[in-house]
Amino acid sequence: MKRIALFIVLLLPLACALVELFILQSVQDPIKYIYTITGASATVILFITIALSLMTKWINLIKYRRMIGLYGFFYALLHFLNFFILDAELDFSFVVKETLDKPFIYLGMIAFTILIFMAITSTKKLFKKFNRYHKLIYLALALVTIHFIMAQKSLSIPQLGYVLIILIIAYCKLIQQIVKKNSL
Amino acid sequence: MNIINKPSWQINENEVTPQELFDKRRTFLKLGAASLVAGSSIVEALAKDNIPVPNLDYIKSKNPNGLDLNTYDQITTYNNFYEFTTSKEGVAKMAHSLDTNNWKIFVDGLVEKPLELDFDDLIKKFTLEERIYRFRCVEGWSMVVPWIGIRLKDFIEYVKPLSNAKYIQFETLLDEEIFPDQGKGIFSTINYPYVEGLRMDEAINDLTILAVGLYGSSMPKQNGAPIRLVVPWKYGFKSIKSIANISFTNKEPLNSWQRENPREYGFYANVNPNVDHPRWSQKKERVLGKFFKQKTLMYNGYEKEVAHLYKGMDLTKFI
Numbered sequence: 001m002k003r004i005a006l007f008i009v010l011l012l013p014l015a016c017a018l019v020e021l022f023i024l025q026s027v028q029d030p031i032k033y034i035y036t037i038t039g040a041s042a043t044v045i046l047f048i049t050i051a052l053s054l055m056t057k058w059i060n061l062i063k064y065r066r067m068i069g070l071y072g073f074f075y076a077l078l079h080f081l082n083f084f085i086l087d088a089e090l091d092f093s094f095v096v097k098e099t100l101d102k103p104f105i106y107l108g109m110i111a112f113t114i115l116i117f118m119a120i121t122s123t124k125k126l127f128k129k130f131n132r133y134h135k136l137i138y139l140a141l142a143l144v145t146i147h148f149i150m151a152q153k154s155l156s157i158p159q160l161g162y163v164l165i166i167l168i169i170a171y172c173k174l175i176q177q178i179v180k181k182n183s184l
Numbered sequence: 185m186n187i188i189n190k191p192s193w194q195i196n197e198n199e200v201t202p203q204e205l206f207d208k209r210r211t212f213l214k215l216g217a218a219s220l221v222a223g224s225s226i227v228e229a230l231a232k233d234n235i236p237v238p239n240l241d242y243i244k245s246k247n248p249n250g251l252d253l254n255t256y257d258q259i260t261t262y263n264n265f266y267e268f269t270t271s272k273e274g275v276a277k278m279a280h281s282l283d284t285n286n287w288k289i290f291v292d293g294l295v296e297k298p299l300e301l302d303f304d305d306l307i308k309k310f311t312l313e314e315r316i317y318r319f320r321c322v323e324g325w326s327m328v329v330p331w332i333g334i335r336l337k338d339f340i341e342y343v344k345p346l347s348n349a350k351y352i353q354f355e356t357l358l359d360e361e362i363f364p365d366q367g368k369g370i371f372s373t374i375n376y377p378y379v380e381g382l383r384m385d386e387a388i389n390d391l392t393i394l395a396v397g398l399y400g401s402s403m404p405k406q407n408g409a410p411i412r413l414v415v416p417w418k419y420g421f422k423s424i425k426s427i428a429n430i431s432f433t434n435k436e437p438l439n440s441w442q443r444e445n446p447r448e449y450g451f452y453a454n455v456n457p458n459v460d461h462p463r464w465s466q467k468k469e470r471v472l473g474k475f476f477k478q479k480t481l482m483y484n485g486y487e488k489e490v491a492h493l494y495k496g497m498d499l500t501k502f503i
Contacts, residue, residue, distance in 0.1 A: 028473060030470075030475050032324075157371055
């Protein structure tokens with residue numbers, strides 16, 4: 001039951017985007033809109049995966065961490081495909097050049113590469129072998145945060161709010177790790 | 185003695201009719217009149233695209249470049265106007281607070297004498313003309329707008345700057361009651377008032393206009409009512425909105441975006457597909473309402489008219 005509910009909730013951003021883009025046709029700048037909605041969804045979902053262990057007293061979703069994480073990867077993939085297909089118009093050399101050229105883009109690409117690795121090694125068999133490398137998610141999330149801040153022309157109050165939430169989650173994780181180490 | 189005793193139930197006419205409907209009375213009449221003479225097609229177009237019935241008299245543009253106009257809806261619901269909000273869709277919803285009645289424009293600096301101009305009186309002195317221009321934002325999106333305005337050159341001749349004036353500087357109105365972001369102190373998105381400037385030869389170029397309307401009607405508030413600059417060969421942020429102050433100087437004005445981030449934005453901001461923004465490419469642009477991009481043109485397609493202004497300048501340096 002919980003699994004189905006989660007499955008549907010996590011599909012909502014995509015459903016909203018499809019309705020706005022193709023049914024209401026209310027989007028003025030589709031490429032920009034797709035960047036925003038897929039980027040924001042991926043970021044929020046991936047931060048939720050690391051925050052799950054902080055919320056166990058309130059709601060225990062640890063069992064579904066893999067599924068939630070894969071959804072985060074799915075939105076990151078859509079974000080990348082928007083860059084490759086619509087923005088770069090399948091011009092492979094343009095993608096490579098921009099990626100090497102613009103820090104804003106290569107930070108995002110490094111994060112995306114980490115997510116690809118984690119998605120591939122998330123099967124039961126491979127996870128056993130590679131799970132210790134899944135700590136790379138923290139590096140990916142740090143890069144994603146910088147990528148998000150760099151994407152803004154200037155930071156206004158809502159964006160500062162998101163950054164604050166991210167810092168709070170980071171702080172809680174840090175405390176959690178320290179407590180864990182001391183109890184061992 | 186004739187004493188008029190007004191009974192308490194007798195109220196003024198203007199208290200009965202809501203201001204909004206009162207303002208629309210001509211629109212209503214014109215729609216009726218238009219339907220008699222113009223047949224249904226134009227009325228349908230006016231109604232379908234939410235274009236207000238034109239209220240300005242102006243010389244129509246022949247659209248010499250054969251540009252495809254963006255719709256009135258697109259032009260008026262996707263705006264960068266940080267004085268309200270950084271949300272482009274949000275500006276139109278908030279812009280009602282922009283009260284343009286009795287709008288004044290102050291002119292000072294290197295002029296024969298400082299002036300306080302009343303906007304309504306001012307534009308009666310000039311012939312309005314339509315200019316259909318490409319509008320390219322530094323963020324990578326673009327549109328085509330049928331502006332209506334006066335040539336900045338004509339305005340400059342009217343206010344008589346001194347011969348040593350080398351630059352013209354513009355400022356957007358500073359008023360926290362109207363523009364919420366101006367009242368947020370250190371949390372304001374950028375520093376206010378918004379400042380822009382042009383070199384004098386750019387200002388008197390025939391393409392440069394002070395726009396007071398679009399699609400035949402007075403400037404919508406979200407697009408910078410009542411009067412804004414339009415410099416079509418430069419990125420959109422040069423085209424400052426809701427101008428309240430104009431001054432002539434002999435040193436290059438520090439425009440707002442250059443002050444915010446001099447590495448990324450300069451004084452010139454000429455549209456140039458060959459010089460990337462540090463964070464993204466400027467080679468192509470996203471025309472509003474379209475999924476596919478188109479090539480950005482040098483000087484936004486106005487190379488013939490303006491390239492001579494920048495002869496010998498290193499365009500990778502003077503961004």
